[in-house]
Amino acid sequence: MAKNKKFEIILDECLELLLTGEGTIEQCLQRYPEYAAELKPLLITATSIEKAVDVKPSQEFKARAHYQMQLLMAGSAPKRTSFWSLQPKWVIATMAVMVVFLMSGGTVLAANSSMPGSPLYPIKIAAENISLQLAGSDIEKAEIYAAIAERRVEEMIYVVENGKTSYAVNIAQKYDQTMVALSTLSLSTENVFALSATGTDSFGATENSLDTSKQASAPQVGLAAPSVATGTESDQTGDRTLTTETVTTSTPVPNVTLATPGTSTNTSNKTMNSILTDKDKLKQYIAYNAVYHPEKLQQLLDIAPENIKPLIRHMIENATLDNRQILDKLDD
Amino acid sequence: MQDEQNLVQRACRGDKEAFAKLYEYHFDRIYRYVVMKIGNQTEAEDMTQRVFIRAYEAIGSYKSQGIQFSAWLYRIAHNQMVDFVRKESKKQTVPLDESMPILGKSDPEHEVEVKIELEKVVLASRHLTKAQREVVSLRFGGGLSITEVAQTMKKSEGAIKALQHSAIQALRKTLTAGAQDG
Numbered sequence: 001m002a003k004n005k006k007f008e009i010i011l012d013e014c015l016e017l018l019l020t021g022e023g024t025i026e027q028c029l030q031r032y033p034e035y036a037a038e039l040k041p042l043l044i045t046a047t048s049i050e051k052a053v054d055v056k057p058s059q060e061f062k063a064r065a066h067y068q069m070q071l072l073m074a075g076s077a078p079k080r081t082s083f084w085s086l087q088p089k090w091v092i093a094t095m096a097v098m099v100v101f102l103m104s105g106g107t108v109l110a111a112n113s114s115m116p117g118s119p120l121y122p123i124k125i126a127a128e129n130i131s132l133q134l135a136g137s138d139i140e141k142a143e144i145y146a147a148i149a150e151r152r153v154e155e156m157i158y159v160v161e162n163g164k165t166s167y168a169v170n171i172a173q174k175y176d177q178t179m180v181a182l183s184t185l186s187l188s189t190e191n192v193f194a195l196s197a198t199g200t201d202s203f204g205a206t207e208n209s210l211d212t213s214k215q216a217s218a219p220q221v222g223l224a225a226p227s228v229a230t231g232t233e234s235d236q237t238g239d240r241t242l243t244t245e246t247v248t249t250s251t252p253v254p255n256v257t258l259a260t261p262g263t264s265t266n267t268s269n270k271t272m273n274s275i276l277t278d279k280d281k282l283k284q285y286i287a288y289n290a291v292y293h294p295e296k297l298q299q300l301l302d303i304a305p306e307n308i309k310p311l312i313r314h315m316i317e318n319a320t321l322d323n324r325q326i327l328d329k330l331d332d
Numbered sequence: 333m334q335d336e337q338n339l340v341q342r343a344c345r346g347d348k349e350a351f352a353k354l355y356e357y358h359f360d361r362i363y364r365y366v367v368m369k370i371g372n373q374t375e376a377e378d379m380t381q382r383v384f385i386r387a388y389e390a391i392g393s394y395k396s397q398g399i400q401f402s403a404w405l406y407r408i409a410h411n412q413m414v415d416f417v418r419k420e421s422k423k424q425t426v427p428l429d430e431s432m433p434i435l436g437k438s439d440p441e442h443e444v445e446v447k448i449e450l451e452k453v454v455l456a457s458r459h460l461t462k463a464q465r466e467v468v469s470l471r472f473g474g475g476l477s478i479t480e481v482a483q484t485m486k487k488s489e490g491a492i493k494a495l496q497h498s499a500i501q502a503l504r505k506t507l508t509a510g511a512q513d514g
Contacts, residue, residue, distance in 0.1 A: 045503055
């Protein structure tokens with residue numbers, strides 16, 4: 001019985017070498033000469049099976065299947081579609097003007113620095129969505145997402161420090177959605193779900209890709225975000241014990257200002273040089289967030305109630321993985 | 333697959349790009365596994381696509397399963413095939429498709445040769461027990477490791493190694509007998 005078990009282990013070891021292409025039958029037999037007579041016929045049979053099942057689906061089928069999958073993914077995102085993404089640009093712009101008209105300058109500022117639980121917080125969320133809709137390029141949109149993500153971290157700190165943890169789940173979800181949207185946006189030149197014009201399989205191709213900027217905007221339901229420089233908000237949150245000043249990082253904090261409704265930046269006449277500068281600025285911002293988010297959230301774990309800690313750990317995990325991946329993509 | 337865990341985490345959170353990469357990596361393997369199990373190319377194509385549609389719909393629930401992604405994916409494939417086999421059992425036998433398999437290469441001679449070999453293996457595997465056949469399909473068709481096969485079949489690695497051994501022995505016997513007859 002024991003001998004049989006030993007042989008099964010040896011057989012599997014040899015199969016693993018053959019199936020991964022890391023060894024030959026001869027090498028296996030040389031390694032286990034005492035089992036060579038028993039091993040040889042089984043390894044020959046295994047090799048025959050491996051060769052026989054080395055089939056591939058036809059290119060026609062693959063192209064058709066990938067196209068169907070592409071349609072499915074474009075049509076039914078796992079997350080619900082944003083109200084904002086359904087609106088034409090002119091509707092967004094009109095709403096933005098109305099928001100500005102209805103609110104005095106002081107109200108806009110107050111809303112942008114408001115925290116969960118505040119009556120002005122929904123206005124802040126609306127303003128963030130409008131900022132995203134008015135973004136002129138993917139890079140600009142990515143900068144806004146990065147700023148939104150930073151705001152969610154600040155909000156998490158606020159609710160934990162002020163005992164308003166009933167908002168923690170919502171903040172964590174929004175952070176999650178923002179990071180997914182940001183990473184999808186940054187991957188827009190690497191859409192693997194693209195079919196070439198000829199219909200042949202071209203997964204991984206960088207040409208003829210879907211407009212992932214549109215895909216990225218789809219799941220951004222209720223994404224909240226700011227319309228003033230992110231640096232000002234932490235100054236206005238008053239009694240926090242954890243502030244941005246306590247973060248030790250060699251990455252300079254970029255001064256990203258989110259577009260105030262109705263004052264969208266016109267990027268149409270940007271030169272190539274200015275676009276490259278924007279990309280560098282984005283990289284700098286993401287690099288800052290890659291350090292800032294996990295560090296601030298890690299500190300928060302010391303004072304957070306037990307039931308909130310898993311949420312914070314989840315945010316730390318996402319902050320680390322996502323920001324690192326986005327940086328990798330931007331470096332490509 | 334490099335960084336699969338990261339891709340799976342992202343896919344669970346609705347990242348389409350991440351799911352697309354997982355799809356791309358596993359597509360051919362799932363197809364091979366299905367072809368080996370049912371021996372019908374047309375059905376294998378439909379089923380392969382259904383597996384990924386199901387996976388896409390259910391990816392959000394994967395996180396809490398506590399098993400490797402490949403094991404989870406092959407369980408979906410297995411469940412799809414259980415339904416298929418249940419339907420086909422009413423027809424007594426599952427026919428080998430005339431056009432099976434379509435290969436990625438354009439050498440007709442080679443295609444015929446591989447087709448014959450595959451037919452032999454698929455037919456021979458019908459003499460195996462269900463568990464033996466599943467192990468062979470997952471190991472050779474899906475290219476899964478022993479650990480992944482064990483997770484997929486909810487058995488110990490030792491049990492899978494034993495099944496693998498007995499399956500190859502049985503296949504050798506059947507294939508050798510077939511060669512002598514032919």
